[in-house]
Amino acid sequence: MTVDMSVALGAMKLRGPVLAASGTFGYGTEVPLLDRSALGAMVSKGIFLRAREGTAPPRIAETPSGMLNAIGLQGPGAEALVRDYAPRWAEWDFPVLVNINGESASEYGELTARLDGVAGIAGFEINISCPNVEQGGLYFGNDPHAAAAVTEAVRKRTKLPVWVKLTPMVGDIGVIARAVESAGADALCAINTFVGMSIDINSYGPRLSFRTGGLSGPAIRPLAVHLAHQAARAVRIPVIGIGGIMRADDALEFLVAGCSAVQVGTATFVNPNAIAEVHDGIGAFLTAKGFGSLDELPRYLPRD
Amino acid sequence: MTVDMSVALGAMKLRGPVLAASGTFGYGTEVPLLDRSALGAMVSKGIFLRAREGTAPPRIAETPSGMLNAIGLQGPGAEALVRDYAPRWAEWDFPVLVNINGESASEYGELTARLDGVAGIAGFEINISCPNVEQGGLYFGNDPHAAAAVTEAVRKRTKLPVWVKLTPMVGDIGVIARAVESAGADALCAINTFVGMSIDINSYGPRLSFRTGGLSGPAIRPLAVHLAHQAARAVRIPVIGIGGIMRADDALEFLVAGCSAVQVGTATFVNPNAIAEVHDGIGAFLTAKGFGSLDELPRYLPRD
């Protein structure tokens, strides 16, 4: 008996609910023999309009059940992306979305315009965890007006699916979620990493050259499940859960908590085949419970 | 060679920098044979003016390197505290602060007035992670005006030290830190637990009866170090670091990051002697580095 694992995220149909998270799967081309047949979709490494060097090492530090990273959005810029990667994506049998970044709403818009219509690019995931340079370095992600402005700027430039990836560093995620829903987002991704810091007590300073980094991995899972659940309760568009998913049971927590799909990040570092194993494990769980499709999974989503 | 581990938190002198965190050391009387000689101070379980039953079980759930709790501030109320516990605290050779809670600024004030001057009570730690019932259940902790109002209400009723315990569930902890500093806090405690959720995928719902709980333990340490550091950079009053401290090295991360002292919580559940071991380990570290006192430890506290 096979289970129907397909998912509809608005107009976008995915063959499965397990996606590769931005920044943890590169451009999809790095690991040569990887089995990608279970991949629902891939979100590529975050990109800016122009090439960026990224931060100086050390860029990562391990913490209890987690890791901090400060990569600084190293990337080749839009031109190289279009030239070097998009043509390969166009050959693949799953959609690739580009994680887009900018220092102002108009920069996000410009980047979208450059990428829209390029074969191989199936949609956009807006990363609003960037500092808003126009507003003095405040984050887009915790200001509903700024978050909505970025979403609109992107929405205006493309008819492709636009997802907005929320930051957890907010007082009330529901406010941001509703703001970007109103601004035209097709789906929300919850969540990006939490800002954290690790101190080297022997050198009396931060371990990371950037001082702070984003915390990912199992440590954040209970926080991520809560935030994804809060986002799902706040909006009508689909929510994609992210944070600390290592195996199928973890993904099922997000799905039961009201998410339509999930993204797997750090787990891929530990196990390049993590996505396939999570996908298969969800299938096995549904089968064991007697469900014929993912849609039948009961969701815990009180609307109050 | 002995190291001077004493700490001055404003007018309050402590014999050591390692304190017992509220809700994790009960009223200090539960574990009969415990060695309390290393304790800098104790913060008692959070209390309301009136007795509270707390939440239904299950109240706790374990997560990777962490635990969720939803105790619901079960407690006997101010009268029983004064009658049953304060007299015992008065005999101890370290200060006991009471973690105070309320549903409105005036309730906090009333509770302070009831406890101020009672022998055995050396000060107050204001828990602003409570919902502000007067303002429709929003949290005091992520509204600078509400947080300041509570601090003022307490400040007006006592000359004893007033600490404010910050919640991490905020967009910018510096804003809240400065607001409560201006309102008269003597020290800040950073941080309380993060809101999280854990799903039982077999019953398709939350593990905790309260649905969400507060995440504590090593999982949150990098987040807590960052927030305590941010708070310490924002204010001039001392900051007490809290979150995931299991051993001396962890406490030293907070101290290097700019904290004057630390509180140990969940570690005590695992090891009732954790506080003494953290205290001794800090002493051993300072000795190994050739420092004669905790004051000599280099701090990483850029003020920009």
Add this chain to the structure above:
Amino acid sequence: MTGKRQVARGTFVVGMRAPEIAAGVRAGQFVNLGWPGGPLLRRPFSVYRAEGEHIEIVLKVVGAGTAQLLAMEPGDRLSCLGPLGRGFDFGNGGRQAVLVSGGLGVAPMLLAARDARAAGMNITWVHGARTAAELCAESDGDTVIWATDDGSQGIQGTAVAAAPDADVIVACGPNRMLAAVAGRWPGAQVAVETYMGCGTGVCLGCAIPLQRGGYDRACKEGPVYRAADVDWPALPSHLPYAVTI
């Protein structure tokens, strides 16, 4: 850890050296175990036997922590906190004690037999399981009654149904079974299971809902309660086990 042996399908007895606990433990009390590389929180286990400097616990694998424990070898080190909680009380005497246990509920019964005997009582040992293979055959009673759900050994039915009346009833098993005990013998002493954060009374995580309202701490006022004092419908009867890493 000093030894490990199987006593029923999926059920093991694990021995460890713990002189102070062995000397002081009473039936119904528990120890809270931690070990290097183990889960964050300790895991509570009733003391099964205490002899000389050694204690034993009964172990059943239900999740990651118990699986790690079972995988340990004699010679490996455990951190053992206890004895914790309030045990069974045989002080008020009576002539006849009935010890009723279901499944893992057998854990405190060897010590209960010891303490009841010390109080001069005659003991009836009633132990039930789903099927003969899961029945722990170790027993200590003047009368011994077996019960299995499928009738594969002893009386067919539950241990509660199989047990006679007596002055003193002590019981341990799934919370559902203990609710049945409360129905039949409101004055019985029952040892309940909850999640525990600390085991020492400081976290309030082990709340047991009481008939008179409010909550008690299973680790401090319990884990042994007068059956009628517990608000059984409000106590989760099923504890979902699962910490994944």
Add this chain to the structure above:
Amino acid sequence: MTGKRQVARGTFVVGMRAPEIAAGVRAGQFVNLGWPGGPLLRRPFSVYRAEGEHIEIVLKVVGAGTAQLLAMEPGDRLSCLGPLGRGFDFGNGGRQAVLVSGGLGVAPMLLAARDARAAGMNITWVHGARTAAELCAESDGDTVIWATDDGSQGIQGTAVAAAPDADVIVACGPNRMLAAVAGRWPGAQVAVETYMGCGTGVCLGCAIPLQRGGYDRACKEGPVYRAADVDWPALPSHLPYAVTI
């Protein structure tokens, strides 16, 4: 894991069965190891030896992960990802290869000797350590030179100072030592150490600052670099190890 032996004070060689890696590995490549109950991220180790279906790594305990690895017993299972990275290149030939290693930097050198010999080269093995006790005595060269900081064995001084010039220089050791290599032989091939998140090129965590600006991935473009290509002052020379739980 198939075996474990000590080769110098604090330095061990650990064997494991890994047929595909053993068949394909080149000198300077590494494997990324994970194990049940281990830290979240894998730990990278150069391949020391490859024979039949087995590989060996050199292991020094610096933190929690390496301590766990050393505590493992033959028969325990490891997950081994590899071979990863770009190894030393002996393709452009030359007659004389000098292999310079300091401390743990000895790890890729046995394979380097194998590959250089296969390319028809004559090999000088230069290995240094702080003191004789820490010197790994296993070597493979037509000429072998030892160096110790304290002169307790071989030449007193660093391996770099003790090494002769040659067509092909390959070096491995602390980043500080490799910076000295770059000063003396800009064209040398050096294998560098960094923190790694994935080892497979997807996380960008293993950034190596380049002389021409920007960063490379140690796990993909590296860990072997032309010495002059690395921006040594920008590369952390000291990696603080510490994950506490």
